[in-house]
Every structure is written in structure tokens, then in C-alpha cells.
Amino acid sequence: MNSSPSAAIDIHDLHVSYGRQRVLHGVDLSVAPGEFIAILGSSGCGKTTLLRTVAGFQKAAGGAIRLFGRDVVNMPPEKRGMAMMFQSYALWPHMTVMGNVGYGLRLRGVPKDEIRTRVAKILKMLNLSGLEDRKVTNLSGGQRQRVALGRALAIEPEILLLDEPLSNLDAKVRVQLRSELKSLQNQLGFTAIHVTHDREEAMTMADRIVVMDAGRIAQMGSPKEVFDRPNSPFVASFMGAENTIDLDVNPASKGIEVKADGAAATAWDGRAPPGRVTAYFRDDVASLVDPNARIDGSIVLPGTITQRTYPGGHYRYVVAIADRHFTVTDDDYHELDRPVGLRLPLASLHLFPTDPTKGGNHA
Amino acid sequence: MSVKLRLSSAGAVPEPRTLASANRSLSVPREPAPSAARVRFWALGSTLLKVFGLAVFAFLLFGPLANLALWSFAERWYAPFKLPVSYGTRYWEVVFRPTGDAMSSLVTSVSIACLTVLVALAVSVPAGYALARLKLPWRTALMILFLLPQAFPSVAIYINVARVFYSIGLTGTITGVVLVHAAHGLVYSVWIAAAAFAAVDRDLELAARNIGASPLRTFFTVTLPLAAPGIMASAIFVFLESLDEFTGTFFVGVPQVTTLPLLLYNSSMGGNYQIASITALILLVPSILFMIIIERFLKAEVLSKVGQ
Incomplete structure (x- = not known):
């Protein structure tokens, strides 16, 4: 259980409660120096609480938080030596850009002239040169969040905490700041924990993704690992595999045999838990084929096209199978009410044993 | 007023x-x-x-205001005449003579008001911060406690205060009057200060703590400057209340301490309407000035938090 002292952040069995309500039920997480971690989860899953506990804004009910081997769990925030970016920017409206960015340096007793030159350097790095004496209330959202980033980076922190800092910005600025943040991290080498509910943001920025559910870590791994091999129905549906279908898995002479209700069995050499399973899949793994086609490694479900739209580039169809409806994209034009086959490659499905007590309630 | x-x-x-x-x-x-x-x-x-x-x-x-203005310039004005018999600025000269009662009362009034503001702020800034930020049990009860001096008939309270102050030698002293005024002013200043602190976003404080500021440093560089307009307004309220206060001063301060309202009372009781009117008009000046300042300082977001 003892992790290496080289970890930048080492969280061990962290419990947090608000009054009687438990919010974090024993979180373990180890972040290597220079690593960019994204904590992903829906609202109320405890991700912001985890970040604020690491920052020291929230008291832990139990467990340890070690920064480079130093236990900080009972330390006030100002002793922890990290910096944070807030969703609300949290810039001080009674100070100029200079006052905001230079605040941490003033605290550390840096001489006035040096503060000016260091702030100017940071503002140049963030494309904010010349705004030193501007009031922060006269800046745009993107500029404000850049100032907030400058304020955090001015103290040259080893750890940067990001509490959904991009979620209040409009789409274009958000994407731009995303890549700026990432390249600054590569350049300066700080360790970052980024809390977000935006899957794409987490995928594009992070070296490792931590998916949280109801105060626990549901899965962690590289973006590809979490996306391609979710370890639970929750993670699968959170990563976009929101369609479900029930299948039967039976041992066969060669490998296994997979069968959907109302369709022919397919032999498959992959691995799946035997018995009744629920398959989770994203819209984009399904494709349209002939209803009578037999394809190895794929199951073909017969159905009819009930709806067609053209969002641009390809057609989007709604296919009815029994009383269920699935969305499929296809390059070709098909008539409505035509019988088709919905092809699902078994390798792209996430199969989990169907649990009659737990199944079906994951959004 | x-x-x-x-x-x-x-x-x-x-x-x-x-x-x-x-x-x-x-x-x-x-x-x-x-x-x-x-x-x-x-x-x-x-x-x-x-x-x-x-x-x-x-x-x-x-x-009434026009009557005040007329009286302040009336040199002679008696029974059958609807308007003063003769006008003049003689009484203004009497009032503004450096050795006059009015000038010394004005100095007394303003010094008492300033001291009252200092005492009230010394209590209301920490108390307001605590009420706004800390999770205090009995928070509502505490807020209401500060309202109590207003809830009872003031004469009854001040008679008792005067008795207690007499036994400890505070009657007839500036200190005694300042304490009475401060207790009265705390009603406003604590409630307004609590609202002003509550209007400061918590994240702004956390951002300072996060990059290394101690709680005290955070308070003086972030919280207090941001709450300053509200605190300022509460100080102005306390100042005005102290300047206008009559009952408490009457019971605790008389005869040694003579503030403007007491002078006004004495001169009008003595039939000197000119002096009384001019004193009243002098008392108007700070009120008008401060009403203008308050309108600039008190923002809607602070007002909306009063009493929450």
C-alpha cells in the first residue's frame, strides 16, 4: 500500500464528509511528477470535493494526502505550496492584472522591480502583454482565465489544480486555452489535476483519466484504455457507450458462441463472461448490412429503418429492432421502412454480466 | 432627519x-x-x-424646513405677524462666534460621533465577519441580540444605563456618551457589516490562501477591501445616528457633555428659536452629505444580504 516517495501527489484512503453525509469513500490515487491527470465524472460524484480537499479547502475525515512524500492532510491551504484555477476565475476585482498576477510574489517578499519583470514575462507567455495596469473587470472571459492562470503560475508551483476552469468559456476560446494549457505544462513541467465533466476535454488533455462515481474511483487509465476497455457498465456509458442490448454467451467447440434474441448465433474467438450478458456500445460502432448477412465476429440484428436525417457528410438512421430503437450512421441512402440488418462487431462491444438487481439504471 | x-x-x-x-x-x-x-x-x-x-x-x-430657514434669519418676529418683522444674520454670527456654545457643541458632537464610529467598527468588523463566514450555532439569535437595544423603549433603557454608569463614574463623561451611542449604532453596523462580508465570494479568499496568504493576510488584502464599501456605509450610518442622538446623551451626558441636539433642545426650551433653528440647519449638513455618499457606496448586492 505504501507508494513510492517519488509521487508528486499520493492520496491514500481519503474520506470526506459534509456533516453526516459521506462524499468520498476511500479514494486512492497516485500522480507522478509532471503527469496531467483528468478527474472525470458527472456532477455530485465528488470530483470537485476531491480537488478541494487536496487544495486544503475541505477537511478530510480520514486518510492521507502526501505531496512529494510530505503529508499535508492537516495543513492549511497556504502551507501546501500548490496553485489552483477556479471555474469562476476568482480574480480580485479590486486589483489590476499586475496586482493579481504579482500577489503570490508580493507574499514571498520579492522586490518590486523583480515582480514587474517576472509578471511581464508571464503575461508575455500568456499573450497578455501590455495589460498590466488594466482592471480585471474590463477583460473578456478568456483573458480573465489567462490572468488566473498567470496568477497561479507566477509562484512557480509544482502542482496545479484545475477546477473546471474552461467550462465558463465559449467553445472557441475553450479549445484554444486547452492547447495553451497543455503546451505550458509540457514547457514548465508542473503536475496537474484537472477536474472536468467534459469527456472530450479530459481525453485531449490528460495523460491519465480517473473516472469517479458516487465518491469512489470507478476506473483509471490512459484515455485510450478507459475509452476502449471500460471496466464497468457505468464507465462504459459515461464514455459514450450508451446503447445496450442483451446477449447470451455459450461455450462452443471453437471459442464461444454469441446469440442475440431473435438472431442467429455467431461464433467468436474473443473473450466474454458466459451466460446472460449486457452489451454496451456507442452509436458509431453499428453499421447497416443486409438483414440475412452472416459475418464472423459480428452479430447482425434484423430490423427496419424508421427515421432518416442528414446532419451532413453521412445519413443518420433510426433502426427499430423489436421495440428498441438504435441510431446508426451510414454513407448510403436507404428507403424508410426497409428491412435492414444492424451489424455490431463483437470486438467493439463492452460485455458485462447482466445483473438483474443492478442492470439498466446507468445513464 | x-x-x-x-x-x-x-x-x-x-x-x-x-x-x-x-x-x-x-x-x-x-x-x-x-x-x-x-x-x-x-x-x-x-x-x-x-x-x-x-x-x-x-x-x-x-x-417645517421653510419655517426653520425663516426663523434662522428672523431678528424680530412676534405674535400678530405672519412673517418676521425684521431679517438679519445676527444670530448666525452669535452661533459661529468661536467662543459660542454652538461651535463648542459642534466640536463635541463631531468628536463623539467619530469616537463612536471607531468603537462600533472595532466590534462590528470582527462580529460581522464571524456572522457572515463562520458556522456559528445560534447565528440568528446573535443577530437578533444586536437588535435588542432598538426593541425596548429607549427612555427606560437609558435611565437604567445612567444609573449603572453613575455608579462606575461614567455619567457626564465623553466615554459614557460614546458607549451609549456605540451600543445604539451597533444595530446598524453589525447587520450591514455581516451583509458586506457575506457578499464577498468565498473563492476569492480561497484563491489567496491557495497561493500562500495566511488567513490574516487574506482578510486584510482581499476580504476587507472588497467589503469596504459596505463597512463604509455602516460607519456613515453610525456617524449620523450619533450626531442625531438625543435621549441617551440627555440621560448619560448632561450637564457636562453638550452635543448639538442638546443645545437645540436647551435653546428651544429657553425660547431662543433663532439659535435652535440654526443648530437644526447645521445638523442637516452632515446628513445631506452622507446620504449622497451612501447612495454611491451601498450596492444592491450588499443591501440584498442585509439580515440574511
Whole structure:
């Protein structure tokens, strides 16, 4: 259980409660120096609480938080030596850009002239040169969040905490700041924990993704690992595999045999838990084929096209199978009410044993 | 006094407009349609009623003030005459003579008001911060506790205060009067200060703590500057209350401490209406100045948190 002292952040069995309500039920997480971690989860899953506990804004009910081997769990925030970016920017409206960015340096007793030159350097790095004496209330959202980033980076922190800092910005600025943040991290080498509910943001920025559910870590791994091999129905549906279908898995002479209700069995050499399973899949793994086609490694479900739209580039169809409806994209034009086959490659499905007590309630 | 002034300025603005519209409807020739005539009749009636109402309102507000102004310049004014017999600035000279009672009372009043503000702020800044930020048990009860001095008949309270102060040698001293005024002013200053601190976003404080500021440093560089407009407003309220305060000063301060309201009382009881009127007009000046400042300082977001 003892992790290496080289970890930048080492969280061990962290419990947090608000009054009687438990919010974090024993979180373990180890972040290597220079690593960019994204904590992903829906609202109320405890991700912001985890970040604020690491920052020291929230008291832990139990467990340890070690920064480079130093236990900080009972330390006030100002002793922890990290910096944070807030969703609300949290810039001080009674100070100029200079006052905001230079605040941490003033605290550390840096001489006035040096503060000016260091702030100017940071503002140049963030494309904010010349705004030193501007009031922060006269800046745009993107500029404000850049100032907030400058304020955090001015103290040259080893750890940067990001509490959904991009979620209040409009789409274009958000994407731009995303890549700026990432390249600054590569350049300066700080360790970052980024809390977000935006899957794409987490995928594009992070070296490792931590998916949280109801105060626990549901899965962690590289973006590809979490996306391609979710370890639970929750993670699968959170990563976009929101369609479900029930299948039967039976041992066969060669490998296994997979069968959907109302369709022919397919032999498959992959691995799946035997018995009744629920398959989770994203819209984009399904494709349209002939209803009578037999394809190895794929199951073909017969159905009819009930709806067609053209969002641009390809057609989007709604296919009815029994009383269920699935969305499929296809390059070709098909008539409505035509019988088709919905092809699902078994390798792209996430199969989990169907649990009659737990199944079906994951959004 | 300050409240009255606000009302008067609000009442004075719409008046000319209403009169103008009344004139307009009078000058329009009658139209043959009976229903239209009836509508016009009622419209005219309601306009006249409004004008009359405003006139009464304005008289009630400005009448006493105009009387004060007249009295301050009246050198002789006796029974059968509706207006002063002779005008002059003799009494203004008496009041503003450096050795006059009025000037020394003004100095006493202003010093007491300033000391009261200091005492009230020394209590209300920490108390307001605690009420706004800390999870205190009995928070509502504490807030109401600060309202108590207002809840009981003030004369009864001040008689008791005077007895206690007498036994510890505080009657007739500036300290005693300042304490009485401060207890009275805390009602406003604690409630307004609590609202001002509650209006400061918590994340702004956390951002400072996060990059290394101690709690005290955070308070003085972030929280206090951001709450300053509200604190300032509460200080102004306390200052005005102290300047106007009569009952407490009367029971605790007399005869050694003479503030402007006491001088006003003494001169009007002695039949010296000129001195009383001029004192009243002097008391108006800070009220007007501070009402203007308050309107600039007190923001809606602070006001909306008062009492929460």
C-alpha cells in the first residue's frame, strides 16, 4: 500500500464528509511528477470535493494526502505550496492584472522591480502583454482565465489544480486555452489535476483519466484504455457507450458462441463472461448490412429503418429492432421502412454480466 | 432627519411634470362625444387630486424646513405677524462666534460621533465577519441580540444605563456618551457589516490562501477591501445616528457633555428659536452629505444580504 516517495501527489484512503453525509469513500490515487491527470465524472460524484480537499479547502475525515512524500492532510491551504484555477476565475476585482498576477510574489517578499519583470514575462507567455495596469473587470472571459492562470503560475508551483476552469468559456476560446494549457505544462513541467465533466476535454488533455462515481474511483487509465476497455457498465456509458442490448454467451467447440434474441448465433474467438450478458456500445460502432448477412465476429440484428436525417457528410438512421430503437450512421441512402440488418462487431462491444438487481439504471 | 430629506427630494421631482399634464388637459377643447367627455372629466379629476395630494405632501415636508430657514434669519418676529418683522444674520454670527456654545457643541458632537464610529467598527468588523463566514450555532439569535437595544423603549433603557454608569463614574463623561451611542449604532453596523462580508465570494479568499496568504493576510488584502464599501456605509450610518442622538446623551451626558441636539433642545426650551433653528440647519449638513455618499457606496448586492 505504501507508494513510492517519488509521487508528486499520493492520496491514500481519503474520506470526506459534509456533516453526516459521506462524499468520498476511500479514494486512492497516485500522480507522478509532471503527469496531467483528468478527474472525470458527472456532477455530485465528488470530483470537485476531491480537488478541494487536496487544495486544503475541505477537511478530510480520514486518510492521507502526501505531496512529494510530505503529508499535508492537516495543513492549511497556504502551507501546501500548490496553485489552483477556479471555474469562476476568482480574480480580485479590486486589483489590476499586475496586482493579481504579482500577489503570490508580493507574499514571498520579492522586490518590486523583480515582480514587474517576472509578471511581464508571464503575461508575455500568456499573450497578455501590455495589460498590466488594466482592471480585471474590463477583460473578456478568456483573458480573465489567462490572468488566473498567470496568477497561479507566477509562484512557480509544482502542482496545479484545475477546477473546471474552461467550462465558463465559449467553445472557441475553450479549445484554444486547452492547447495553451497543455503546451505550458509540457514547457514548465508542473503536475496537474484537472477536474472536468467534459469527456472530450479530459481525453485531449490528460495523460491519465480517473473516472469517479458516487465518491469512489470507478476506473483509471490512459484515455485510450478507459475509452476502449471500460471496466464497468457505468464507465462504459459515461464514455459514450450508451446503447445496450442483451446477449447470451455459450461455450462452443471453437471459442464461444454469441446469440442475440431473435438472431442467429455467431461464433467468436474473443473473450466474454458466459451466460446472460449486457452489451454496451456507442452509436458509431453499428453499421447497416443486409438483414440475412452472416459475418464472423459480428452479430447482425434484423430490423427496419424508421427515421432518416442528414446532419451532413453521412445519413443518420433510426433502426427499430423489436421495440428498441438504435441510431446508426451510414454513407448510403436507404428507403424508410426497409428491412435492414444492424451489424455490431463483437470486438467493439463492452460485455458485462447482466445483473438483474443492478442492470439498466446507468445513464 | 436624513430619511425625511430623501423623501422630499423624491417628492419634488414628479411635481412639475404632473402640473404640466394638468394644464394640458385643461386647455384641450371639449369634444361632443359624451363618453369621451366623461373619461376626460375623470382624468381631469384624478389629475387634480394628485396635484392636491402632492401639494399637501410637499407642504408637510417643506413647511417645517421653510419655517426653520425663516426663523434662522428672523431678528424680530412676534405674535400678530405672519412673517418676521425684521431679517438679519445676527444670530448666525452669535452661533459661529468661536467662543459660542454652538461651535463648542459642534466640536463635541463631531468628536463623539467619530469616537463612536471607531468603537462600533472595532466590534462590528470582527462580529460581522464571524456572522457572515463562520458556522456559528445560534447565528440568528446573535443577530437578533444586536437588535435588542432598538426593541425596548429607549427612555427606560437609558435611565437604567445612567444609573449603572453613575455608579462606575461614567455619567457626564465623553466615554459614557460614546458607549451609549456605540451600543445604539451597533444595530446598524453589525447587520450591514455581516451583509458586506457575506457578499464577498468565498473563492476569492480561497484563491489567496491557495497561493500562500495566511488567513490574516487574506482578510486584510482581499476580504476587507472588497467589503469596504459596505463597512463604509455602516460607519456613515453610525456617524449620523450619533450626531442625531438625543435621549441617551440627555440621560448619560448632561450637564457636562453638550452635543448639538442638546443645545437645540436647551435653546428651544429657553425660547431662543433663532439659535435652535440654526443648530437644526447645521445638523442637516452632515446628513445631506452622507446620504449622497451612501447612495454611491451601498450596492444592491450588499443591501440584498442585509439580515440574511
